Amino acid sequence: MGFLTPQHKLSTLLDRVNNGRIQLPDFQRSYKWDEERIRALLATITLGHPLGVIMLLQTGNDQVRFKPKPLEGTPVGAAVAAPEHLLLDGQQRLTSLVQSLTGDGVVDTEDVRKKQVRRRFYIDIERAMVDPLRLEDALRTLPGDGIERTNFGRDVTLDVSTPELERVHGLFPFRLVYDQPNLLDWLWKFPSATGHLAERTALIQRFQGEVLTPLQSYEIPAIELDKATTKAAVATVFEKVNTGGLPLNVFELLTSIFAGDARYYAEHGVDFRLNDDWALTQAVIDTHPVLKKFDSTAFLQAVTLLATSHGIGATYARKEDILKLDLVDYLRWAEPVRQALVWVAQFLHDEHIHRQDDVPYQTQLIPLAAMRVVLGEEADVYAVRARLRRWYWSGVLGEQYGGATETRFARDLDQVPSWALAGVGATAGERDRGIPSTVAGASFTESRLLTLRSRQSAAYKGIHALLMARGCKDWRFQKTFDHNQFVALRVDIHHVFPRKWCITNNVESWMRESIVNKTPLARKTNQMVGGASPASYMPKLEKTAGLKPEELDEVVAAHLIDPATLRTADFESYFLRRRRALLELVEEAMGKPAQRDVEADELVGGFETPDQFAEEPDDVEDGADETTADEEA
Structure with missing residues (x-):
């Protein structure tokens, strides 16, 4: 030069x-x-x-x-x-x-x-x-x-x-x-x-x-x-x-x-336009809004992962590695990754992750798309899919996909597909062989439930998706939270014991705002609950929904909530029982026991809770009209 x-x-x-x-x-x-x-x-x-x-x-x-x-x-x-x-x-x-x-x-x-x-x-x-x-x-x-x-x-x-x-x-x-x-x-x-x-x-x-x-x-x-x-x-x-x-x-x-690739120009007589090719990917993303934050850099990382994993040497997807990507390799893998994104969107919906802001880790979608390309249709075989789910939730609940993750991308693509395929017909003695490092290294401590207060947290988003995936329904409308109903009902995460009630009854803020006191509900259901005591809003729900007490109890129980603790407004008993139930939900998704660092009969168990946490909007007061609710939200 x-x-x-x-x-x-x-x-x-x-x-x-x-x-x-x-x-x-x-x-x-x-x-x-x-x-x-x-x-x-x-x-x-x-x-x-x-x-x-x-x-x-x-x-x-x-x-x-x-x-x-x-x-x-x-x-x-x-x-x-x-x-x-x-x-x-x-x-x-x-x-x-x-x-x-x-x-x-x-x-x-x-x-x-x-x-x-x-x-x-x-x-x-x-x-x-x-x-x-x-x-x-x-x-x-x-x-x-x-x-x-x-x-x-x-x-x-x-x-x-x-x-x-x-x-x-x-x-x-x-x-x-x-x-x-x-x-x-x-x-x-x-x-x-x-x-x-x-x-x-x-x-x-x-x-x-x-x-x-x-x-x-x-x-x-x-x-x-x-x-x-x-x-x-x-x-x-x-x-x-x-x-x-x-x-x-x-x-x-x-x-x-x-744009300066001489071989492509010699073969086609025009320069390669990466922007034009990205427009094809953007069209796929526009069709699946849950992928809205999957950007062009993420797409190139998935392509680079596949190109390097099928080449000589190590698998990688760092920024400097993307710039080494050959156009021939890009053209080989770009379309398969594009097609895999459709599958990724459906995977997220199946796990009851319906909006782009509810995706726990955007970065985890990069290796997931690459894995779908490697596995092809085998990714939907029951045993293979089960292991992909275990890997996914290990990454989310173990909170392993925050920060710099390029090395984890590569390691997971090298390890997860072969392990997932080995799940077909695996005997009891073979199930623990070749476990990927993301699955093996994932851990969750019980006290984390006490500090999960922000909807920006990956584990916070993940636990609520798992709750919806296990079949819980809205308390008032009796509808499960599939994609269509999630959107139509304007479902969000809301307090079980309302914020106003907690403040009035001197419930400490770390318990009030913990994920233990949150559950997915339709917007109008949350408006109807308002700031009232659960002992008051449970009979009101029966009346407005036309449910018998035992029917409503069954619906509430599907949220891993003991309905008896709501009917008596017993916050302490409610909190202890739901904390244990949510921990079991996490263990089921990760396929391993969690670390129990909180005494079974204690709310805190010596765990020091921070004074600062992400404040949530107040719950709508009981009786507020919809316009007021919108403004307050």
């Missing part, structure tokens, strides 16, 4: 951008700078301060083939011109300068509230001459039409919508800095715009000499990579030197590598 480090006049760079000789690789992100960053950039060049290096890649390299696109705001003709260089670093800065310093000077940007706006930039000439060292104070930002308004647009406070009005108010537009014919006309007419000819003549002469002339000679340093630059070097450039505040992710980096 060879490179040069020239200094380019800003005026030359602007010309080259506007005539299409400098363009972007078309996978680069869109222009994103807000008006304050643009104003700061213009202050930088006006003061003559350095704004950093830009990086260019010479075109014509057979190994690095990118489809070009013009910078936003350039003339239409720039789109069809064959570029000499591609801009690898400096897109946000050059786009800001092109839009503000050329054409009509109107920049499509956003304000501090992230609202899309159109802006023009000016220099207050008189103020700039007061103190040349504080030129940035003289910069003005105005609406794109040059008219500043107040009182919801009814009153005009400043109008510089024409060159004549700009001269009257002494506001020099940045758009004219390099527009020589119009600049000279503007400067020539400036002194006579008001009645102070001599004073204004001296002012504009000073402004031209002290501000405009230095600004017109401003230069920007560049690094220009030559035609010998390899695709690996380009990827490194994107990763290491993208300084515009919007670093590229691994998908965009791989896009740059695949």
Whole structure:
């Protein structure tokens, strides 16, 4: 790789951008700078301060083939011109300068509230001459039409919508800095715009000499990579030197590598477009909303896992490993992973995980999809599926898929499929052979039930999914929580002993907010329960649902709740019994005993509970209407 480090006049760079000789690789992100960053950039060049290096890649390299696109705001003709260089670093800065310093000077940007706006930039000439060292104070930002308004647009406070009005108010537009014919006309007419000819003549002469002339000679340093630059070097450039505040992710980096694949181009006559292929995956995800957070990087990790597991050497899926992925391997595994995602969505629904926010670990879906590809239809054989479920819940309840997990991805893909297949026809003595490390190393302690209070916790989400999967029903509507009913009933996690009741009866917050005091219920059922005592809302449920006492008790018991403790509002007995029942539910899912570190007849058993925990919204008060409930939630 060879490179040069020239200094380019800003005026030359602007010309080259506007005539299409400098363009972007078309996978680069869109222009994103807000008006304050643009104003700061213009202050930088006006003061003559350095704004950093830009990086260019010479075109014509057979190994690095990118489809070009013009910078936003350039003339239409720039789109069809064959570029000499591609801009690898400096897109946000050059786009800001092109839009503000050329054409009509109107920049499509956003304000501090992230609202899309159109802006023009000016220099207050008189103020700039007061103190040349504080030129940035003289910069003005105005609406794109040059008219500043107040009182919801009814009153005009400043109008510089024409060159004549700009001269009257002494506001020099940045758009004219390099527009020589119009600049000279503007400067020539400036002194006579008001009645102070001599004073204004001296002012504009000073402004031209002290501000405009230095600004017109401003230069920007560049690094220009030559035609010998390899695709690996380009990827490194994107990763290491993208300084515009919007670093590229691994998908965009791989896009740059695949777009320059010479073998693919030789075979197909076009470059490979990773974005187009990802659109096929996105269509699958859009069809299955539970996968909504499965992003492009996760997809590439699953593909990399499969590519490396079927190659020579170790299985891996780290970021640096994804960038080594060959296009041939990507094309081999991308479609199988896409198809596997449909199965993953159904697996989650079968486990009563119905929304993307209820997925305990998004990262665990990566090896799960890869396992489905390896196992094929065998993944749905009863014994195989049972072992996949045990692995999945061991990861969730053992809380093993938080943080850096790339090593676990690889290890699980190497270990779980063969172990799952061995479950078919396994004898009692063979069942404990070759247990994957995620299953063998998973553990759950009873005291964890006392600290699971946040719906962001993987184990918290997991336990409620397990409750729904075992067939519990809504107390009022008598419907199980399959996917359709879960959505229709607007099911969520709610208190069993309502929050208001607990506060009134001095139940400590760590018990009140523990998962032991939560269960899945329909929204309207929770509204009806309100803040009342269980001893009051149980008869009310019987009446509104048309249930006999024994029928309601059966429904409540399916939530691993002793209904007798609700009818007597015996919180302590309720808490002890449900804690034990939930622990058995966890043990069943993990296929192993939990660690019992709480005395059987104690609520805490010496376990110190933290004072801080994730607060939940208050339960709806009994009798509140639905509108109030929505607002409170």
